[in-house]
Amino acid sequence: DSGVTQTPKHLITATGQRVTLRCSPRSGDLSVYWYQQSLDQGLQFLIQYYNGEERAKGNILERFSAQQFPDLHSELNLSSLELGDSALYFCASSGGQAGGYYEQYFGPGTRLTVT
């Protein structure tokens, strides 16, 4: 158990809909990262938050948005869903200190199926 929790575990929805994925980081971790992993694909970095502020942005579509709340949990919002958005979405957390190195701990993921 990494200490990172994600809900829901599975999500099935229709094209055009909007969903929200939730992540609670490990206790004490300030950084939250979101990744997308499609079938047989590697992990695609979407976005990182550090202590409530957006820190880095990857290949995140304009239809997707995220935020980190004062209690450090994070939500990833996916709107106008398309079939191609079906994937595993992972959240990871780390201590996120500026400089140096830091290690990510991944949650169990949310499997999104768009029909």
Add this chain to the structure above:
Amino acid sequence: TQLLEQSPQFLSIQEGENLTVYCNSSSVFSSLQWYRQEPGEGPVLLVTVVTGGEVKKLKRLTFQFGDARKDSSLHITAAQPGDTGLYLCAGVGGTYKYIFGTGTRLKVLA
């Protein structure tokens, strides 16, 4: 754009064999991590290497960071079926971005 290429992409070996997985880039990373991921689960951190030339051992797994901090290797001695999984390297690049490698899918046959 920073990229991490892993090789081989797929590897199927018999129990007891040795193997090496490579992670290469043209970019320098401040640190590099190796993860193992099993189907339907999140990646699990195995090791972090920070210093060029650094070697770390985790039981039958040996990790090395290249002298120039652009590449890394993972060597498994006497592979076991429990080693089966997707192995991912990840480099910490500029502006705090994690760059994940393309992955090596390992299958160890009993």
